[in-house]
Amino acid sequence: MSGWFALGCKSSLGRLAASAGVAALIWLLWGFPSGSPQLAQTAKAAAAPVTCATCHVGVATSYAHAPMRHALEPVENDPVLLTHPRLTVEQGGYTYTVETKDGKSTYTVSDGKDSLTVPIHWMFGQKSQTWVLEKDGSLYEGLVSYFPRENGLGTTPGDGKTDPKNLIEAMGRKITPWETLQCFNCHATAASEGAKLTLDKMRPGLDCDRCHEGAEKHMADAARDNFSTLPKSLKKMDAQDTANFCGQCHRTWDTVIRNNWKGTVDVRFQPYRLENSKCFVGNDPRISCLACHNPHQPVNHDDAFYDAKCQACHGEAKTTAVAAGMAIKSCSVAKDKCVSCHMPKVELPGGHAIFTDHMIRVVKAGEAYPD
Amino acid sequence: MLVAPISEAVTKIVSYRKQQIRARRVANSTGLWLPILLVFALLIGGPGFGNAQQAAQFDDLAGRAAAARDSGNVPLAVELYGQATQLKPDWAEGWFYIGLLQYGANNFPAAIDALNHVLELKPGAAPALALRGLSEYETGAYDDSLRDLDEGVKKGAANEPRNEQIIRYHLAQMLARAGRFQDAMLQYQFFASKHIDDPDLLLGLGLAGMRNTTLPKDFPAEGRELVERYPTVPNLHFYYGVLLFMHGPDLAIDQFKSEVEVAPSNAAAHAILAYALMFAGRFAEAQPEAEAALARVPDIEMAQIALGRSLAEAGDVKRATEVLNQVLKRDADNMEAHMALAAMYSRTGKREEAYRERLVCLGMQK
Secondary structure, X not given: OOOHHHHHHOOOOOOOOOOOOOOOOOHHHHOOOOOOHHHHHHHHHHOOOOOHHHHOHHHHHHHOOOHHHHOEEOOOOOHHHHHOOEEEEEEOOEXXXXXXEOOEEEEEEEOOOOEEEEEEEXXXXXXXXXXXXXXXXXXXXXXXXXXXOOOEXXXXXXOOOOOOOOHHHHHEEEOOHHHHHHHHHHHEEOOEEOOEEOOOOOEEOOOHHHHOOOHHHHHHHHOOOOOOOOOOOOOOOOHHHHHHHHHHHHOOXXXXXXXXXXXXXXXXXXXXXXXXXXXXXXXXHHHOHHHHOOOOOOOOOOHHHHHHXXXXXXXXXXXXXXXXXXXXXXXXXXXXXXXXHHOOEXXXXXXXXXXXXXXXXXXXXXXXXXX | OOHHHHHHHHHHHHOOOHHHHHHXXXXXXXXXXXXXXXXXXXXXXXXXXXXXXXXXXXXXXXXHHHHHHHOOOHHHHHHHHHHHHHHOXXXXXXXXXXXXXXXXXXXXXXXXXXXXXXXXXXXXXXXXXXXXHHHHHHHOOHHHHHHHHHHHHHOOHHHOHHHHHHHHHHHHHHHXXXXXXXXXXXXXXXXXXXXXXOHHHHHHHHHHHOOOOOOHHHOOHHHHHHHHOOOOOOOHHHHHHHXXXXXXXXXXXXXXXXXXXXXXXXXXXXXXXXXXXXXXOOHHHHHHHHHHHHHHOOOOHHHHHHHHHHHHHHOOHHHHHHHHHHHHXXXXXXXXXXXXXXXXXXXXXXXXXHHHXXXXXXXXXX
């Protein structure tokens, strides 16, 4: 829920781009062919319950470790809290304590005289983590979150200006049903039906069907050897559609423009930043989100990994003008680790984290962050 | 999880099936007002007495009154609170309970009388003002009701979430009745922000939106029946959708669709539906709605933008350019039109043109 609500979910004008999974999960690209009768027969023979992994074992295995799969951690098995059974911090005159015991976590805020304790049911995020809390039927974004860089609690991004007047306000920021819908829809699966929150049916993290609409029917049909009802192929999306698809959670260019979000906080909105790049064009697959990122796998943090992606356009042999109408330049400074210069790292204000700026450009020394 | 209890509460509050509702009102209203009462009691403090015997008698009455109230024995509770306030006429808490219980029992004039005592003792006490305003609403003293509810809200009576809905709903009606439609819409906006969808609420909202001073409860019976079957009252879905749109186009789409069903010839409804669909990225659905709007009224800008963007997304460069240029001819700085052009150029591989249009939009933001 990073940024969390204040930076993204607080869509003041409500141009919420609703929800949906982030990057396109393309089984046919990275996984096994979806129609795999042999595997289906094997599964049936073993009488094991049919899951996506029954046929798509490769992609399912790698996706198990992907960040989106862990966008919301299960309450009984949250690595952050299991490895940090007691977290505490004092700030703004209040003491916050997050404790985990016997598989249950609680969030306590105290003003030294009184205290308020609520159970933690929803853990947003795999590394940095924010908790959504329930009190008297309303949901609140915890005013403190866990940050791995500090290995401790700190103010939840966007809530820094909050000046709590009582324990409830100190506990967290009350979130509207709209924000709630958007946050759960981007961090979990089956969290809503239309505009209604369905937390009773929700599954933590982004399951396959969060992005691959129709996956459940396909799975049921495949178990009966019917492979005619395949989910819509996401690999056929062009760069523009992919940016819009991922942007449903990571924010589209349209969403950021319409909401007039400004400043370095928008570094989190990668599709927006990417589309601000001079080299972005919607029909060129080499600039698609998927050209660099496999959503079924953890993010690769090795700068050199991306060189081939850059050189797909900027390689020696491609320096002439292209049909798209723009001269493609090659770099006169270096031939490797392109992203280390052309996609600088930016500290997210109040975010306790560094983000890669996806606005690809020639960065000039001392220049301000370009909106 | 959130929406359902709120909807239930509002349904309870705004429903005018009063015979059913009022029978349960005592228990409900006591529950609703309890948090306020606790604060209220703390604020006003306990009564003082000249002698111990009188104090003991008062304590006994107050205790029995509270027990009767808790057990739902309203007549006895009112009687005992009445005796206690005779002993101690400056016991504001006792008067407030009488007001609350009388309100719950539909004895609105008696409620107003008791609350008058409270407000004499504690002028400007927000909970008493709001409750008296609600009681006055029921007696038809609408001007008084507006004055009290308005003042009560200003003093924070609606800050208690459990009472906020009933107070704001009644205040909204009173504001609309007084012709203060914009103020009424602001109160109704609260319900939109909570995504509370209720026939009575829609009716009140629609009336305010149409600048109609009729109270929802006075709306002709046949009209109310139509409203309860949503698809028949023009403009109500439109206005509610507009409020929802501020929180998310996706949420407004269903309302606009209902409006189009209600009034298929309503060009504005088709246009705003197309616009909301465009915002939601549902371009294929937006296009026919935009065309339906423009077939009726050729120069609705909202429909032109939605059509232009839909055509752009579909790759129909020639027609998209034509439609979007119509918009830009009138308004060269129309950001949505430039956004549509950016999308069109991007999709068709015109990298530099797309970049240029994006820069135009980014420049408009500054």
